[in-house]
Amino acid sequence: xxxxxxxxxxxxxxxxxxxxxxxxxxxxxxxxxxxxxxxxxxxxxxxxxxxxxxxxxxxxxxxxxxxxxxxxxxxxxxxxxxxxxxxxxxxxxxxxxxxxxxxxxxxxxxxxxxxxxxxxxxxxxxxxxxxxxxxxxxxxxxxxxxxxxxxxxxxxxxxxxxxxxxxxxxxxxxxxxxxxxxxxxxxxxxxxxxxxxxxxxxxxxxxxxxxxxxxxxxxxxxxxxxxxxxxxxxxxxxxxxxxxxxxxxxxxxxxxxxxxxxxxxxxxxxxxxx
Amino acid sequence: xxxxxxxxxxxxxxxxxxxxxxxxxxxxxxxxxxxxxxxxxxxxxxxxxxxxxxxxxxxxxxxxxxxxxxxxxxxxxxxxxxxxxxxxxxxxxxxxxxxxxxxxxxxxxxxxxxxxxxxxxxxxxxxxxxxxxxxxxxxxxxxxxxxxxxxxxxxxxxxxxxxxxxxxxxxxxxxxxxxxxxxxxxxxxxxxxxxxxxxxxxxxxxxxxxxxxxxxxxxxxxxxxxxxxxxxxxxxxxxxxxxxxxxxxxxxxxxxxxxxxxxxxxxxxxxxxxxxxxxxxxxxxxxxxxxxxxxxxxxxxxxxxxxxxxxxxxxxxxxxxxxxxxxxxxx
Numbered sequence: 001x002x003x004x005x006x007x008x009x010x011x012x013x014x015x016x017x018x019x020x021x022x023x024x025x026x027x028x029x030x031x032x033x034x035x036x037x038x039x040x041x042x043x044x045x046x047x048x049x050x051x052x053x054x055x056x057x058x059x060x061x062x063x064x065x066x067x068x069x070x071x072x073x074x075x076x077x078x079x080x081x082x083x084x085x086x087x088x089x090x091x092x093x094x095x096x097x098x099x100x101x102x103x104x105x106x107x108x109x110x111x112x113x114x115x116x117x118x119x120x121x122x123x124x125x126x127x128x129x130x131x132x133x134x135x136x137x138x139x140x141x142x143x144x145x146x147x148x149x150x151x152x153x154x155x156x157x158x159x160x161x162x163x164x165x166x167x168x169x170x171x172x173x174x175x176x177x178x179x180x181x182x183x184x185x186x187x188x189x190x191x192x193x194x195x196x197x198x199x200x201x202x203x204x205x206x207x208x209x210x211x212x213x214x215x216x217x218x219x220x221x222x223x224x225x226x227x228x229x230x231x232x233x234x235x236x237x238x239x240x241x242x243x244x245x246x247x248x249x250x251x252x253x254x255x256x257x258x259x260x261x262x263x264x265x266x267x268x269x270x271x272x273x274x
Numbered sequence: 275x276x277x278x279x280x281x282x283x284x285x286x287x288x289x290x291x292x293x294x295x296x297x298x299x300x301x302x303x304x305x306x307x308x309x310x311x312x313x314x315x316x317x318x319x320x321x322x323x324x325x326x327x328x329x330x331x332x333x334x335x336x337x338x339x340x341x342x343x344x345x346x347x348x349x350x351x352x353x354x355x356x357x358x359x360x361x362x363x364x365x366x367x368x369x370x371x372x373x374x375x376x377x378x379x380x381x382x383x384x385x386x387x388x389x390x391x392x393x394x395x396x397x398x399x400x401x402x403x404x405x406x407x408x409x410x411x412x413x414x415x416x417x418x419x420x421x422x423x424x425x426x427x428x429x430x431x432x433x434x435x436x437x438x439x440x441x442x443x444x445x446x447x448x449x450x451x452x453x454x455x456x457x458x459x460x461x462x463x464x465x466x467x468x469x470x471x472x473x474x475x476x477x478x479x480x481x482x483x484x485x486x487x488x489x490x491x492x493x494x495x496x497x498x499x500x501x502x503x504x505x506x507x508x509x510x511x512x513x514x515x516x517x518x519x520x521x522x523x524x525x526x527x528x529x530x531x532x533x534x535x536x537x538x539x540x541x542x543x544x545x546x547x548x549x550x551x552x553x554x555x556x557x558x559x560x561x562x563x564x565x566x567x568x569x570x571x572x573x574x575x576x577x578x579x580x581x582x583x584x585x586x587x588x589x590x591x592x593x594x595x596x597x598x599x600x601x602x603x604x605x
Contacts, residue, residue, distance in 0.1 A: 106374065107371065107374045107375060108374055113342070114338075114342075114367070114371060115366050115367065115370045115371045115374075118362065118366045121335055121363065121366050121367055123335075124331065124332050124334075124335025124336060124338075124339070124363070124367075125335045125336075125338045125339040125342070125367055125371075126339060127332070127335070127336055127339060128335060128336035128337060128338055128339020128340045128341075128342070128343075129339040129340075129342055129343055130339070131324065131336065131339070131340065132301070132339060132340045132342070132343030132344070132345055133343060135301075135321050135322070136343065136344075154331070155331035155332060155335065155363065158326070158327075158329040158331055158332035159332055159335065159336075161327075161329075162326055162327075162329070162332055162336065166324070
């Protein structure tokens with residue numbers, strides 16, 4: 001279990017800066033959707049939510065964390081290196097030959113469970129894991145981090161129906177609800193308005209949280225994890241795409257905008273490790 | 275082994291049912307598709323069975339998740355749906371993922387070719403060989419009778435990796451009543467004579483048997499091979515076998531010239547520099563909505579015994595006198 005004594009706010013800020021640094025070296029990576037999910041991942045990995053062992057990433061007793069929003073999880077690279085899943089030197093060769101950290105993460109990276117990036121697959125695979133754990137009489141939990149845009153994929157809703165039917169209360173869906181997909185705001189494309197109510201109508205227990213308040217995210221995740229009442233659980237985290245980067249934050253086209261190198265340099269300098 | 279006509283799926287499901295009694299790691303997932311034998315699996319092993327409903331995308335992803343938890347998974351649905359409705363789930367969660375995390379998932383598709391005769395082109399399946407062979411780490415198996423299907427169970431349960439079994443939906447006569455095929459070879463030689471050899475897969479083996487008998491009645495002797503493993507057959511042995519002939523005739527219940535058995539053989543012959551010509555017998559043209567028996571539909575699209583016999587007779591006549599003697603006669 002990761003120590004609960006970490007100052008999560010400071011850690012979130014450090015991850016934000018290191019994620020920018022990765023993107024500065026590897027501009028091919030998707031930065032905006034990686035910045036919206038930082039507090040979610042910090043709460044999961046440093047906040048005592050996930051029971052994991054960096055020295056044994058496939059430890060049988062681990063909680064499974066399926067990162068469905070693959071491209072939008074570049075912030076996981078500094079986190080996993082910091083926790084010791086792989087040497088920090090890997091961060092210097094993101095998207096480079098010989099490295100393991102690509103533009104879209106694959107499970108060749110210690111700490112990643114499944115193939116991600118092609119969107120809408122994580123929740124279904126995680127449902128199979130959750131069912132398998134239950135039928136095996138095992139107590140481990142399964143977490144899925146998904147974007148809101150990828151909820152347009154119908155396969156998610158097949159899994160959402162399946163999970164409540166089979167009372168998968170060991171399954172947790174965290175939606176990084178930054179409200180923007182590639183070409184704009186989801187409200188202007190196919191809206192997820194009332195997502196909490198929608199999930200509740202499908203038989204899930206669902207709560208909403210300010211996704212950039214890392215302590216609240218941590219508290220909600222710990223509370224949800226402690227409940228097992230036969231319902232699968234969802235946390236809808238309101239977030240901002242491209243958070244903290246001028247010109248990127250909450251911009252309709254944030255997914256495909258690339259901050260200039262000078263801007264990244266000035267942000268990195270202003271937020272240098274203290 | 276039962277020599278009587280029998281549905282392939284019943285033979286395979288019975289093997290699964292029997293094995294589940296002693297192997298608690300087998301999990302059966304259905305997309306709301308059944309059979310009387312499956313009812314016994316559901317009744318006897320309720321904790322190792324799940325029906326995901328009419329949801330093939332979820333069928334595949336749930337199967338992947340179960341396999342990651344250590345189960346040997348059998349996923350079961352109608353052939354066109356389990357291959358085409360969820361092809362990207364198959365690619366991502368089975369083919370790609372199993373390269374990194376070895377898993378045992380067996381897709382059992384029932385309804386190969388025209389076996390759902392009157393249901394029309396939605397339920398018929400003439401593209402699955404092409405699609406599933408495009409996934410380089412998938413095993414693709416296409417038995418012609420229930421005896422072969424039953425024998426393939428050992429491969430399914432015993433080997434890691436993603437696999438696809440295309441089964442006929444109809445009750446077909448047993449072919450291997452005397453001697454079982456050697457599963458490891460991936461093919462079986464039924465006749466080894468003449469200068470032309472048919473290579474058939476699945477239901478088309480039955481057609482090929484009929485064609486061989488008709489040709490024999492016309493004084494033409496012909497070789498006949500059943501290729502039931504479309505991914506991992508013994509290349510050495512098949513090369514040796516094909517080298518005996520002047521012409522090889524591929525026979526599949528799928529579209530001709532679109533990457534199925536014919537493409538497999540083109541590539542195999544070319545790659546191995548085998549001195550043999552290839553004639554493709556497969557479904558000609560596009561989708562059709564005519565009704566009729568399977569035999570009638572097969573004749574319409576160019577894969578029935580009558581039209582195939584005629585084509586091979588034409589080939590034989592046009593080549594007569596130019597054929598080399600077969601290898602066995604060479605001195």
